[in-house]
Amino acid sequence: MHSDRAPLGLKVAAGLGLAFMHLPILLIFVYAFTTEDKSYQWPPPGLTLKWFAVTWGRPDVWQALWLSVKVASISTVIALVLGTLCAAAVSRTKFFGREVISLLVILPIALPGIITGISLRSAFNLADIPFSFWTIVLGHATFCVVVVYNNAVARFRRVSGSLVEASMDLGANSFQTFRYVILPNISTALLAGGMLAFALSFDEVIVTTFTAGQQQTLPIWMLEELVRPRERPVTNVVAMVVVLVTFLPILGAYYLTRGTDTVAGQGK
Amino acid sequence: MTSAIRFSGVSRHYGDVRAVDNVDLDIAEGEFFAMLGPSGSGKTTSLRLIAGFERPTAGEIRIFGQVAQGIPPYRRNVNTVFQDYALFPHLNVRDNVAYGLMVAGQPKAQRHGAADGALEMVALTGYGDRKPSELSGGQRQRVALARALVNEPKALLLDEPLGALDLKLREQMQEELKSLQRSLGITFIFVTHDQGEALSMADRVAVFNEGRIVQIGAPETIYFRPETPFVADFVGSSNVLPPEFVAQLTGRKAHGALRPEAVHLSEQGHSATVRSVSFLGAATRIGIRIGDVPMTMLLPKSDTFPKVGDTVTVNWAAEDLHVMDRA
Structure with a gap:
């Protein structure tokens, strides 16, 4: 008889696989509370909340965070x-x-980030563009566009072309058609694409290292902190925040694009 | 008569494909005009040319006397009922119907009132708050109709509007469209590949084939006096008789059209072999062959029918054989 229940072995294997992927993340959270700040010692000798206060008082964290949000x-x-x-x-x-x-x-x-990074760096050099906030933005935009494009193009295909014609036929000019017909039909796709783009940009390291000047985005700042240990758990606190900040939009994007497989305007 | 739509030598070519090829057309104001033809014959492209979704490669279109060249769809005084209805899925029925008035800047109360009035006209009172996805095919069709008519267009363009409906609903909608057109008195231009629909609804029919109009006329003329074998065959499946056969009968060497229902069993006439018998309900269709000329005849209800393989004698009134002088 066919059973819908998975065999025990498969369940255990699946559980182990998930644990392997997610336990290390949990570990990062745990170290945010450790009392020991020189090396990552297991188990943590004690737990404390003081690193949150320390992080809050560090201007370099705020600068990096603000730069990342802006970018x-x-x-x-x-x-x-x-x-x-x-x-x-x-x-x-x-x-x-x-x-x-x-x-x-x-x-x-599809290109490895390092290729994008190197090519952008040499292009900026050739064009004599000084590395700045805007070169980081340009670098990030190259892959953010892809995410939005992919989401939007899938939705555009689903929005029946006759909707646009119907709108024009009923007296709406191009702007009105975009505002009242196209935008409402693609808005969730754009929101999802935008959230994914934001999350991608927020934790980008490779392209940023090649296109940034002296500025430190949050991920770059974290990398530097790990190399040069000082109040190490501060990095973990920041990591926790980054996980939350990037996870929420991705979750939101998932829910927004879920269950929209029906073709808008196909109705017959 | 005042002209609603006039085509003068209008062509729409896509590369080598002549979707519409040198068409002349004059549709009178208040007329129920049907464009009939198989798919790819240019009828839908002609409709889209009127709506403004396509631009002619050559020729001139006038809409109520005004040259249409350069006028975008949203400034033309015509509205379209689309084949797939194209209702806006994110708007409810009332806002769908009120869309044209909304983009024209009418205040909410006024346009919603007008929309409810239009919904009443198509017998959908009380459906305003529903989403298009919650309606049946027939109801969506009515919403599409109301959405077009609420703008008080001078001409209504209908692109195969009944194609997606089942037979019973289709017949009912045919009646309703006809009476709607009569009461509103505006020009209806109706595209269809269904000759029955065109004949039963339209004041005049234009038969399209390969981008050209092969015949324009009243339904009776198209049906009984087809000018070409294509029209005879496409409009109501007449028997198209080869010129040699027609020459034997009439002395004129040209294609002939003979309606299946005009052929009947007879004491004297032509000897024929029965090739097929299909029961259609009200009538029975019998495929016969006179010599090497295949033919179909339609016999009304009767107790006995010939069987396949029988030899029968058939005849028809001489005036029912229509000789087509155009090839």
């Missing part, structure tokens, strides 16, 4: 605008080289 926000906005426009062009119109453009847009996320 992620601006990259996401750029990605939303460019990604949506590009998705609209690729899914709504036919033109020579459409497939090539589609591929070129997706390429940055």
